[in-house]
Amino acid sequence: MPTPRHPWITTPITEDLLRGALELERTAHGVLPHRLPARARAQCADGQLAMAESQPSGVRLAFRTRATTVELDARPTKRVYAGAPPRPDGVYDLLVDGRLTGQASASGGNTLTIDLATGTAEHRPGPSDTLRFGELPDGVKDIEIWLPYNETTELLALRTDAPVEPTPDHGRKVWLHHGSSISHGSDAASPTAVWPARAASLGGVELINLGLGGSALLDPFTARTLRDTPADLISVKIGINLVNTDLMRLRAFVPAVHGFLDTIREGHPSTPLLVVSPILCPIHEDTPGPSAPDLSALGEGRLRFRAAGDPAERASGKLTLAVVRDELARLVERRAAEDAHLHYLDGRALYGEADFAELPLPDELHPDAAAHRRIGERFAGLVLTGDGPFAERGVLSR
Template sequence: MTLAFHSPVTPDLIHGAVELERTEAGLLPHRLPAWARAQYPDPQLAMAEAQPSGVRLAFSTAATVVELVALPTKRRYGDMAPRPDGNYDVLVDGQLVQRASAAGGKVMDIDMLSGTGKLRPGEPQTLRFAGLPPGDKTVEIWLPHDETTELVALHADAPFSPLAAGGKRRWLHHGSSISQGSNATNPAGIWPVVAARLAGVDLMNLGFGGSALLDPFTARTIRDLPADVISLKLGINIVNTDLMRLRAFGPVVHGFLDTIREGHPATPLLVISPTFCPIHETIPGPTMFDGKELKKGRLLYRAMGNDAERRQGKLTLGVIREQLQKIVQQRALADANLHYLDGRELYGPEDYARYPLSDELHPGAEAHRLIGERFCTLAFRAGAFIS
């Protein structure tokens, strides 16, 4: 059935993106601005920031049928089984009513050992959402958190208009792949979205897989974005990459916070240390793929450091938690709006026993929901850090 109302996807329909790039197909949401991307053109960061975690289309309509035309980019990893297609979640007046995925699109073939990739072209796909509730309503289409998505057009069987921004507090969150949503199954199920929906806040998610590395350009991006509350989940990627030693870590964290405070001198700011991850609690990085398991088609991570290297200043999650807590306690003497949360309160050893990390690094769907619910209670409920 041909729908009567058509429009290219326009910027005012898109929420949760830092910047929009116009491509041959349509609009590509970015979660870092172009000037920041230019300062370190790393393929991992480029892939993560262009995956629209927390980005959604939002509009008012009486339509019962809506179609979104989008061009996704799939990832293929050598001999491993293909990843599931990214999901698009449709919410009507805040309630999840449908979910769909697009089978086609571009394909990025990635060599996991070398990190190189080759892009194969593809065609836009049409996702059809029929049987939506009748009457005037707010519709949100949350885009896949782990699949680059170019937005082409929107069709409906009734007029639609962009949903005005504002009315909710803006929560700006930065973190690692766990914050981006790795191993969650759908975009409304990643822990920051779970928390944001429960708290009734407007989420801007700057969770970047493998790239929460205290980069100055990330701090400047946060500094320059509007926010009513800010949270920073720091540490795991520092260990994963074996990026720095203890001597550098403290001053870099201070500098990161200093930069954010230039733009947000009194905004409630919550520093969150790493959630529980057994392989790195006492063992430093780097983190590497288990090559033998990879050849079998299983993705598994291993800690490649050793306990003795802590004496040389190598970082573990335990060391990072201790340092972050000290830094926040010191700064909080002059900054009453700065707070600390031990990440193990969100996901700890007892949770690992119930909801283990299948690849030894990333929580699954049930753990994402648990983390989101706990974060909402700890951070947003009355009397909490940033309530």
């Protein structure tokens, strides 16, 4: 290991050095960022939710320093799907004064092997790794290290060759977003390329990303988390997980959305609030869930999904994306008559038929890296800037 220009300084990783996390759990060796607080986690024993909320999408270390070398010790937990090709290691993005200047990945770590055919999972412990970012520009600078969106990440130590202090508040509006695995990251190229992160960068806002893979299910504890989290702008992307888990019927869906929005409004009575319906997903446009792994593709080493429902089941109240969009549009229109700060966006404006023809969903459910960039840019243009609902009446200026 090269000798630093000054003796290493180890700085405790505390809440004031982290952004985008709602809670920091102390572990035997370090800290583990969470995107749902303990009181919410205690109300649901679902393994998918536990994995999703502990994967730090949108979470980043943020500090000001003169250091030219930064080291971070971390222990990831990596997902492995039995029978599928290995997933690439998660990426850590290093930003210096807002510009992406370095990337790294942690090797080793724990593994969580998931068998989609049986629904079982096996956890195996593994070693930590050290990520090193060197040859940084001299002088005072703001550094952000965005953590991988797809790996649970235990942070063990932060070392630098100069003192660090928390990055000062730049006065940007805080955008709190909730959605499914697409908002969580799915197959984005890196943590700053996840579509909400891309949109936040273009729109000049501070992101808290509560995109929870497989877990955007109108859970009351998630609504209470949104209610209790300080924010200037709030968006909720509703639909795809309700369809692909086949969780509820139309009779339950409409009141559940009302209840979800009512709870958010208890803590944010006049905050701009945007309801976003699902992006295009052809397998579930008119066919209900659940989604199921395509075992024939899995046998060929490819991960693909199919819609396992029957279109005729719509008559009994099963949800499809088309049904969800129609109901959300009507519901928001009714509520907006008494709530001037409530808005609606059809998700197909972010990714629709023409986009699918050009950038198809590789596994039939999730956008790829190029589609993430497009969705983020579209959202910034339609919502965060210009005449968008989050840009109106000076919302984005403090």
